[in-house]
Amino acid sequence: MSGVTAPRIGGVIGPGVWVAEPTGMLGYIERFSAATMAPDPATDVRGSNGISVRIADGVAWVTEQVSSRHDYCADPVTGRMLGRIPLPDPGQDYVSAIASRDVYYTEPARGGAGFYVRRLGVPASCRAPVFTR
Numbered sequence: 104m105s106g107v108t109a110p111r112i113g114g115v116i117g118p119g120v121w122v123a124e125p126t127g128m129l130g131y132i133e134r135f136s137a138a139t140m141a142p143d144p145a146t147d148v149r150g151s152n153g154i155s156v157r158i159a160d161g162v163a164w165v166t167e168q169v170s171s172r173h174d175y176c177a178d179p180v181t182g183r184m185l186g187r188i189p190l191p192d193p194g195q196d197y198v199s200a201i202a203s204r205d206v207y208y209t210e211p212a213r214g215g216a217g218f219y220v221r222r223l224g225v226p227a228s229c230r231a232p233v234f235t236r
Contacts, residue, residue: 107125107126108125110123111123113155113156114156114158114159114163114179115137116158116179116180117137117180118136118180119134119135119136120137120140121133121157121163122134122135123155123156126152127152129149129150130150130152130153131148131150132146132148132154132156132165133147133148134179134180134182145182148165148173148182150173151169153167153169154166154170155167157201160201160230162178162179162185163177164176164177164188164201164229165177166188166197171190171193174188174190174198175187175188176188176226176228186226186227186229188206188229189223189226190208191221191223192210195210196209196210196221197209199220204224204230205223205224206222206223207221208220208221208222208223209221
């Protein structure tokens with residue numbers, strides 16, 4: 104890996120490890136084989152340095168603060184999108200955490216004085232069973 108900082112590990116599930124790698128102006132996420140640490144090119148998703156992936160409740164969650172096109176849940180083995188995270192204002196809201204049946208996000212406070220932490224339910228399409236492939 105040749106990024107400007109160390110890759111961030113987003114989680115381990117089954118036979119794979121998900122990482123996010125900032126490369127300078129851009130970044131990407133990708134799944135690696137836990138046995139060989141070889142990347143799986145089919146799971147490569149390009150974005151900004153802010154793209155991230157995390158494993159929660161058997162699902163891969165892809166988020167990117169500067170692009171709502173990367174706010175979705177995915178199959179943790181293939182990376183295939185299962186459903187979008189329905190943020191009220193994707194242009195300004197940012198996913199902060201996923202826990203059980205809730206997605207927590209930040210929303211700028213009116214007048215630019217800080218942020219609110221909000222919660223929304225996990226979309227039904229993201230409540231996938233634990234994958235065993």
